[in-house]
Amino acid sequence: MRTFLRKVGLMGVTFFVANAIASIVSLVILFTRSRRETVPEVLGRCPVCGAGVSDAAKYCPACGSRL
Numbered sequence: 001m002r003t004f005l006r007k008v009g010l011m012g013v014t015f016f017v018a019n020a021i022a023s024i025v026s027l028v029i030l031f032t033r034s035r036r037e038t039v040p041e042v043l044g045r046c047p048v049c050g051a052g053v054s055d056a057a058k059y060c061p062a063c064g065s066r067l
Ligand SMILES: [Zn+2]
Pocket: 046, 047, 048, 049, 050, 051, 060, 061, 062, 063, 064, 065
């Protein structure tokens, strides 16, 4: 690690650490975004039984009636 510090210097280490932090932050943002997209959102309710149904659903998951 000492030879690495001598080669790149303080500016190089700062740049390296900043790059690492930026990549970690972008990964966390990507992870939270993908998690939000995969979670099915309950946007409506079945008119027959009142169960919560997602916007993409064509049939009620509870009673099977068409939406
Ligand atoms: Zn229903």
